[in-house]
Amino acid sequence: MNRDRFVDALRAYAIGGVVLGHWLVTGLVVAGDGGLHQASPLTALPGLAPLTWVLQTLGLFFFAAGFGSARSLARHGGGAGGWLARRLRGLLLPTVALLGVGAAVLLAATVVGTPDDTLTVALRLAVSPLWFLVPLLLLVASTGPLRVAVRRWGLGRCVVPAVTVVALADLTVRLLPAGTHLPPVTVVAAWSVPYLLGVAHADGLLAGRRAASTLAGGGVAVLAALLALGYPVSAVGVPGAGVSNLNPPSLLAVALAVTQVGLALLARPALERLLTRPLPGRAVTEANRSAVRIYLWHQPVLVAVTALTARSGLTLPGLHTVPDDLGWVLTRFCWLPLLAAVLVTVVRAGQPAGHPRRRRQPGGGGVAGRSADCVPSTSQVYDHRRSGRPDLQEVIAVRDSDPPSRGRANGQPR
Template identity: 85%
Template sequence: MNRDRAVDALRAYAIGGVVLGHWLVTGLVLTGDGGLHQASPLTALPGLAPMTWVLQTLGLFFFTAGFGSARSLARHPDGTGRWLAGRLRRLLLPAVALLGVGAAVLLAATVVGTSDDTLAVALRLAVSPLWFLVPLVFLVAATGPLRAAVRRWGVARCVVPGVVMVAAADLAVRLLPAATDLPPVTVLAAWSVPYLLGVAHADARLAGRRAGGTLVAGGTVALAALLALGYPVSAVGVPGAGVSNLNPPSLLAVALAVVQVGLGLLARPALERLLARPLPGRAVTEVNRFAFRIYLSHQPILVGVTALTARGGLALPGLHTAPDDPGWVLARLCWLPVLAAALVTVVRTGQPRVRRRPGGGGVAGRSAECVPPAPQVYDHRRSGPPDLQEVIAVRDSDPPSRGRADGQPR
């Protein structure tokens, strides 16, 4: 099986951006009655807003999703229905499993007397990352027609309808304040833009430094113009702010996605050289291997660590205190290794281990026929379409040594 190492690296960066972004902008403050309520450092520290441009990586998620879906579909030209069923199954089943486990944990937390405020925060943070499934399912289902459209009309013409729809929604929100209460109809339109860029890249219709430079230049000009027009600086929502760039996604979110994709294309040669080294290559492989578990588990990990340490009644800086000064940010940075260690422990729990006999003679206690095939070696120089995952998910139900990542995802 061939894998595109550079795209894998972009996916790993996107996952890291989401995890760090959520852990850095989500404050859980310990109240007098022992409960937790949510707060954001962006409210008291607006100077941190530019950092969200680095950590809000949803555009790269959908770009890698489009790339992976298009490449995978190319391997199943005569079985589109079966391909789509398998793709959606690998998207939805892990999410259903998360909801089941989350429901059991919340029930146990209720039995032991956890406060209602803490339960509400835990439920909201655990479920909120699943919003991506709605636009992603539609885009994955439409991969075939989108791929045909890009081949017929080119990617530039194909992204225009999405951009126009998002622009119209932005204008309506600014002219009609009541429009902010309407359903976020532009979610699909906005994220179709990076998804289409991924489809075009998979089809070799968007590659090279010229394409990357064009995307970066165009997206940067658009970002500057939108900021001059009064768009919020933060790429994510800020509690109390009247308008958000992310809920629903605005033109600024689309422009940021275009810039990130362009930078990813420009960085491809450097990424390929970097991933030729053992340590970075192994790190990217591991992140992609456990991608969906990381995505689904990182918010529950934050709540779990915060709630468990709060049971002593002591408010720990950066974990239980209000995120209203730079000291909170420094303290939260010190907690990141603890959160990361807990996340690694959770995502690796339950993974089957291959035990080999001394001298490499198979697996102890089992016949050679039961040994899963060895992981496939990445090699971007080989020809043939790689079987890539969508957004951030791998097929967690598969033994990790199968080297297969079909499924995909704030």
């Protein structure tokens, strides 16, 4: 068995959705003193809110993480302690690198006289993506008990308590004064739902169109009901709005995640056919290989490009101007290739020495039919682990479907 390329594709789409979404809704406006101030086009253009249902892909992110964790844990058998340590290192090491480099850059920016507003925006945008570490670390550490619970009590009985917690939190938010913050357990409960779906799917559940249709149809029905009850249309926070669907995640965020998972499972045959083509297959492989670093660095790249170009004295449309009309949105799309090129450069520069690369195979053939194009070879994985360097694919881009026999061949515990 090779990797589950379908889940790899969902993971790549989820990362791409987060990056594209942030780059499109985060406007950095140059003020009179040269400092940067954050703004959002969603404030002036509420009609764009439905687009956030496509770009807010955190549910697919946690679904893929749950699937990968369950498959990886099953493959490692009794070595759960070492398994968890490797997966946590795969998250924490890139995070420590981001914080270290970010601290050095902020110090240098302070020395050269960067305005305080710019420093504040840069710090906020660099640190804000780290929120996902808390629920993801807790859920990864709980993968074993969650698998047992799903097998013993069924998926429905495991999901209901989490949904209940989120529903009670939604009710509390509407009863308490504005600005009241709830405990972080709400965040864990909300994202445990797609994570549990991933765990269940890894154990063979949610197979077939009936299960996928139930998730998609049920999710759409709940979304419609919540919107009728007055939930915000935008799947992400809008500056100035009293209530957000993402901070903390509401029932609408959970329903959106379930809907996205159901629709993705329905689209699996078409997506698998697409992945037999070389270009999409390579793109998915590269995105999975660097998923953590892409997620961590995409906002610092936006701030760096905006701040550096602002020092030239030019006010560039779509980059430094107020996001108050569709013209800004269209112009921002023109900046996306530059932002993507800088992000790719930063991510590749941050890859550790000896990081396994995909080998080009002679001859033709689709990616799905050539496992060497999809995963590192056995010797590469063994040498990489023996060197003591953690496999950065372990957390988000694990070798999901490797059978236990291949794990033993790589020197892993039985």
